[in-house]
Amino acid sequence: MKHYEEWEQSVPKTIREDSLWRVESYRLGLFVAELGWHDVTKLAQDRRTRSLADQLYRALGSISANIAEDYSRGTGRDRAKFYEYALGSARESRDWYYKARHVLGEAVLNHRLDILTQIIRLLLTMIPQQRSMRRKS
Numbered sequence: 001m002k003h004y005e006e007w008e009q010s011v012p013k014t015i016r017e018d019s020l021w022r023v024e025s026y027r028l029g030l031f032v033a034e035l036g037w038h039d040v041t042k043l044a045q046d047r048r049t050r051s052l053a054d055q056l057y058r059a060l061g062s063i064s065a066n067i068a069e070d071y072s073r074g075t076g077r078d079r080a081k082f083y084e085y086a087l088g089s090a091r092e093s094r095d096w097y098y099k100a101r102h103v104l105g106e107a108v109l110n111h112r113l114d115i116l117t118q119i120i121r122l123l124l125t126m127i128p129q130q131r132s133m134r135r136k137s
Helices: 004-010 024-044 047-071 076-099 106-132
Strands: none
Touching: 004 024, 024 047, 024 076, 024 106, 047 076, 076 106
16 A cells, blocks of 8 residues: 555656646545555455445546546536535445445555545535635626
């Protein structure tokens, strides 16, 4: 398992130089999806958790993807909508991780839940901020 700082340096420069990179929830979403790749590989090896692995990876990938999509939106309301999608995916991911705890173990579970909870808290702050923004004429 890579540490965040080590992982961050491994992200291609073209991604790190985009202004989107300044959004902490985006970076954490990418990071947890990277960690999730290894987790779902382990889950896919057990017949009982194959479908869980698929659901988890889709939810994890959706977090940063929705933040990236929303980043290009012009209005606060549009942005809030995609942040809400990302929030739903973060909560869904947390749910799937809890269900996967028997295979992944408590240390992995707690680490992933901590990251996802951090993303959720950030998004819960960002959504009302975007909703209150008015479009400039």
